[in-house]
Amino acid sequence: xxxxxxxxxxxxxxxxxxxxxxxxxxxxxxxxxxxxxxxxxxxxxxxxxxxxxxxxxxxxxxxxxxxxxxxxxxxxxxxxxxxxxxxxxxxxxxxxxxxxxxxxxxxxxxxxxxxxxxxxxxxxxxxxxxxxxxxxxxxxxxxxxxxxxxxxxxxxxxxxxxxxxxxxxxxxxxxxxxxx
Numbered sequence: 001x002x003x004x005x006x007x008x009x010x011x012x013x014x015x016x017x018x019x020x021x022x023x024x025x026x027x028x029x030x031x032x033x034x035x036x037x038x039x040x041x042x043x044x045x046x047x048x049x050x051x052x053x054x055x056x057x058x059x060x061x062x063x064x065x066x067x068x069x070x071x072x073x074x075x076x077x078x079x080x081x082x083x084x085x086x087x088x089x090x091x092x093x094x095x096x097x098x099x100x101x102x103x104x105x106x107x108x109x110x111x112x113x114x115x116x117x118x119x120x121x122x123x124x125x126x127x128x129x130x131x132x133x134x135x136x137x138x139x140x141x142x143x144x145x146x147x148x149x150x151x152x153x154x155x156x157x158x159x160x161x162x163x164x165x166x167x168x169x170x171x172x173x174x175x176x177x178x179x180x
Contacts, residue, residue, distance in 0.1 A: 001031075001033045001034070001098045001099065001176075001177060002033070002034045002036050002060075002096050002097050002098045002099075003028055003034070003035060003036065003099050003101060003177055004036040004037065004093050004094070004096065004097035004100045004101070005024065005035060005036070005037050005048060005100075005101045005102075005103060006037075006038070006100070006101070006102045006103070006105060006108075006112040006113055006116075007021060007037070007038075007043075007044040007045055007048060007102070007103035007105045007109055008043045008044040008045070008103070008104055008105030008106055008108075008109055009038075009042050009044075009045055009072070009105070009106075009108065010042075010043040010044070010105075011043050011044055011047070012044070012104055016134065016135055017044060017103070017104050017134070017137075018044065018047050020103060020132065020134050020168060021044040021045075021047040021051070021103055022047050022048070022051040023051075023168055024048055024051075024101070024132075025047070025048045025050070025051030025052035025053075025054075025055065025057070026051050026052070026055045027168065027169075027172060027178065028052050028055075028057055028177070029051075029053075029055025029056050029057025030055055030057075031177065031178055032057075033057070033177060034057070034058040034059070034060060034078075035048065035049065035052045035057060035058070035059045035060070036060050036062070036093055036096045036097050037049060037059070037060075037061055037062075037093075038061065038062065038063060038093075038108070039061025039063030039067075039068075039073050039074055039077070039080055039081070039089075040061070040063065040067070040072050040073065040074060041073065041074035041075070041076075042072050044103055044104065044105065045074075046074065048103070049061065049077065053076065053077070053078075058078045059074075059077045059078050059079075060077065060078060060079045060080075060081065060096065061073070061074050061077045061079070061080045061081065062080075062081045062083055062089050062092045062093050062096075063080065063081070063082060063083065063089065064082070064085055064086050064088070064089050065082050065083065065084060068082055090112060090115055090116075093112075094119065094125060094127075097127055098127060099127050099128045099130070099175050099176070099177060100113075100127060100128070100129045100130065101129075101130045101131075101132060101171065101172075101175070102129075102130070102131050102132065102138075103132050103134070104132075104134065104137045104138075110141075113129075113131070116129055117129060117158075117161060117162065120158075120161045121155075121161065128163065128175045128176065129162050129163070130162070130163040130164070130172075130174065130175045131162055131163070131164045131165075131171075132165065132166075132168060132171050133164050134166055134168075135166075136166070138164070142164055145159060145162070146159065163175055
């Protein structure tokens, strides 16, 4: 299974975020899945990729050329795909993915998650989407999504596209990445 993970190019202020990224990478490797991610060697992205590789896993990074030129691309991956733009990067990641997971991150993570949810709503994709709400990081966003639904801007059934958990193991199980 190809598991696409969106996460920060920073580590955040709490070491917990790095621990969660490390655990996710090791779990994906242990389960024999391929990690698909943004191709960076920095922040949570780097921790995630390195731990998956250390666990013997396969990692495919997709990075736009302009970021590669800034020397933030990971040079030790199983495969690194250079895209022409951010849009092509997201499309390629979506084409490769069997499931999507968002870990804590900033604007880029939010952008990737929003686009994937929109594509799911429009029927362009049908893969499962998960949100790891570690330390209640995404709770305000989840509440905003509920508010969008309550105010008539988002169909209640669209909220069902997103599995949310504060536990990596529970989320991975709900998404069918890990079997109990």
